[in-house]
Amino acid sequence: GVSDCFAPQNQLARTAGCGQAYSRRGHYFYTASDVDGRTDRPGIYVCGEGQGVRGGAHARLSGALTACAWLADAGRAVPRDVARLRRRAARLRGFGEALERITNRPVRPIADDEWVCGCERVAAGTVRQAIAAGLADLPSLKIVTRCGMGNCQGRYCEPLLCRLFAAAGLEPRTPFTQKNL
Numbered sequence: 001g002v003s004d005c006f007a008p009q010n011q012l013a014r015t016a017g018c019g020q021a022y023s024r025r026g027h028y029f030y031t032a033s034d035v036d037g038r039t040d041r042p043g044i045y046v047c048g049e050g051q052g053v054r055g056g057a058h059a060r061l062s063g064a065l066t067a068c069a070w071l072a073d074a075g076r077a078v079p080r081d082v083a084r085l086r087r088r089a090a091r092l093r094g095f096g097e098a099l100e101r102i103t104n105r106p107v108r109p110i111a112d113d114e115w116v117c118g119c120e121r122v123a124a125g126t127v128r129q130a131i132a133a134g135l136a137d138l139p140s141l142k143i144v145t146r147c148g149m150g151n152c153q154g155r156y157c158e159p160l161l162c163r164l165f166a167a168a169g170l171e172p173r174t175p176f177t178q179k180n181l
Contacts, residue, residue, distance in 0.1 A: 054096025119150020
């Protein structure tokens with residue numbers, strides 16, 4: 001199988017136990033955070049693509065906002081105009097949404113015999129059958145189909161699985177979990 005979509009690499013935040021959110025527009029999971037990069041885990045911040053696919057300019061701004069949040073939370077002086085950075089970041093989110101509209105529409109349907117998990121050689125048809133049987137989250141799909149059990153731990157197949165859910169008019173309830181090594 002091939003992937004023709006963008007998906008954030010957020011495995012480190014998942015391993016740390018940070019909450020995940022689902023992008024209905026992009027069909028991927030990202031680390032849930034406030035606009036300043038604070039996650040639901042005290043002392044863990046996320047910036048850049050971990051907050052979702054929004055483009056390089058937004059990634060730089062989110063890094064600056066996250067640094068300001070860390071400084072503020074540590075009781076230190078914040079050297080930047082945070083409100084101005086937030087306004088600029090909000091404008092750039094629109095670019096990310098346009099990018100998702102363009103890149104996440106299926107270029108072509110995934111055929112039933114194409115692998116969506118190359119590590120475990122799981123075909124799209126097998127996943128479609130599992131979704132049709134009522135499996136609604138990626139950990140359940142993992143148990144039944146073995147998708148996400150290979151060396152990559154779902155980094156490559158998760159975006160394709162999300163596409164298959166979207167094609168069925170559904171969204172997965174939860175993402176794959178990450179191993180704590």
